[in-house]
Amino acid sequence: MQYDIIIIGGGMVGGSLACALQETTLRIALVDAAPLNTRHDSRLIALNYGSYCLLDNLGIWQALSSHAAPIQQVHISDRGHFGKIRLKAEEAGVHALGYVVPAQDINMALNNALAKQNRVTMFRPAKLKQLTQTETHANLIVETETANLELEGKIIIGADGTHSTVRELLNIETQTTQCEQSAIVTITELQRSHQGIAYERFHSSGAIAMLPLVGDRTATIWTDDNQAIQDLLQLDDSSFLKTLQTQFGYRLGRLKQIGQRHTYPLHMLKSAQTIKQHVVLMGNAAHTLLPLAAQGLNLALSEIAMLVQCITDNPDEPNWQTYLSWQEKQQSNSTRLSHQLPKLFSEDFSLVTIARQIGMIGLDICPAAKKHFAWQAMGKAGQLPRLLLEKVK
Numbered sequence: 001m002q003y004d005i006i007i008i009g010g011g012m013v014g015g016s017l018a019c020a021l022q023e024t025t026l027r028i029a030l031v032d033a034a035p036l037n038t039r040h041d042s043r044l045i046a047l048n049y050g051s052y053c054l055l056d057n058l059g060i061w062q063a064l065s066s067h068a069a070p071i072q073q074v075h076i077s078d079r080g081h082f083g084k085i086r087l088k089a090e091e092a093g094v095h096a097l098g099y100v101v102p103a104q105d106i107n108m109a110l111n112n113a114l115a116k117q118n119r120v121t122m123f124r125p126a127k128l129k130q131l132t133q134t135e136t137h138a139n140l141i142v143e144t145e146t147a148n149l150e151l152e153g154k155i156i157i158g159a160d161g162t163h164s165t166v167r168e169l170l171n172i173e174t175q176t177t178q179c180e181q182s183a184i185v186t187i188t189e190l191q192r193s194h195q196g197i198a199y200e201r202f203h204s205s206g207a208i209a210m211l212p213l214v215g216d217r218t219a220t221i222w223t224d225d226n227q228a229i230q231d232l233l234q235l236d237d238s239s240f241l242k243t244l245q246t247q248f249g250y251r252l253g254r255l256k257q258i259g260q261r262h263t264y265p266l267h268m269l270k271s272a273q274t275i276k277q278h279v280v281l282m283g284n285a286a287h288t289l290l291p292l293a294a295q296g297l298n299l300a301l302s303e304i305a306m307l308v309q310c311i312t313d314n315p316d317e318p319n320w321q322t323y324l325s326w327q328e329k330q331q332s333n334s335t336r337l338s339h340q341l342p343k344l345f346s347e348d349f350s351l352v353t354i355a356r357q358i359g360m361i362g363l364d365i366c367p368a369a370k371k372h373f374a375w376q377a378m379g380k381a382g383q384l385p386r387l388l389l390e391k392v393k
Ligand SMILES: Cc1cc2nc3c(=O)[nH]c(=O)nc-3n(C[C@H](O)[C@H](O)[C@H](O)COP(=O)(O)OP(=O)(O)OC[C@H]3O[C@@H](n4cnc5c(N)ncnc54)[C@H](O)[C@@H]3O)c2cc1C
Pocket: 008, 009, 010, 011, 012, 013, 014, 031, 032, 033, 034, 043, 044, 045, 046, 047, 126, 127, 128, 129, 159, 160, 161, 162, 164, 165, 166, 183, 185, 221, 264, 282, 283, 284, 285, 291, 294, 295, 296, 297, 298, 299, 300
């Protein structure tokens, strides 16, 4: 079976790319090892403004809007010190800095959109087993429940996650950093409204993010060293709630109740190459970031916008150089936000602490610097591909 584009991996990245390509006349296939809609995903995702624009342009936002809580303000602070950064939607000239949406709803909306169209052929459950490249295309062997299928594609997208088979089959090296950290993700019920404020409070070994969810609830993402996370998991719900209240403080009033706790080991990975002949690595397969600055999916969605533009502008010979330079720039911005910010907060030498607080206060009172920081975090800095621009309504 021959296709113009074969996407390996139908998670949030592969699924979004398939939705973005379905308006073209290209022959597209999507292969995923997991059956449709069977896996529960407890992650709670902060989408930046650029990601909101992309999903709106793809017609996915309609299905997500009732599950999405707007972020009106971001408040970043450092536990035990006085500096803080506040970003407000009105100061950045937008109606929301971003939205917080359960990953389960994003997956569902993408899968429902793909089920309604006939441009993308779906193979799931189906696992990539072999990949060989020729001058003009790539040959794949994909294992389904009943047979091994041979697929041929002009472009292959590896969106198959941190432990990517595509990357492994092509012997692409990775740079991995062992951070020995994990995250607890849960939902906290509040006694009062969060007023659309997203809090991120750093401490010496991690951070607690309390992000607005629909209703008087927050997405709680607590990252720390593995042992500290294990200790937190041993606590019963009421002791965990008390510890959370003590560590986070009372900015959101008294915390009422927490939901089920889920843990995620944290990885940092960067692929040495993201394009090899006909194959493009995307999402976690290309770069897995720490979730502290909520950048991983946002970065991947911005890459999708540029990739789709390069392919649709010139389907026979996409301008890979344009794509690569965009990717490099976006990746370095996102990596800076997700890896260096936490690192800065983990240094507890007094000079660094003082400098950090001066930096935070400086950023907080300087409108131009703050706007620049906000636009970077929102994914709106620089010249944007079409899918990241606001939809004309
Ligand atoms: C706790 C936590 C919170 C996060 N919060 C945020 C946030 O707020 N904002 C943000 O932007 N990002 C966030 N992220 C990051 C974000 O979740 C990831 O960047 C994103 O989910 C990556 O998606 P992906 O599709 O690349 O990978 P995955 O979700 O891992 O999907 C890979 C897919 O490939 C399939 N697959 C694997 N191997 C094969 C194979 N051999 N053959 C066929 N299919 C295969 C799998 O079945 C799967 O469906 C967070 C991450 C964590 C852990």
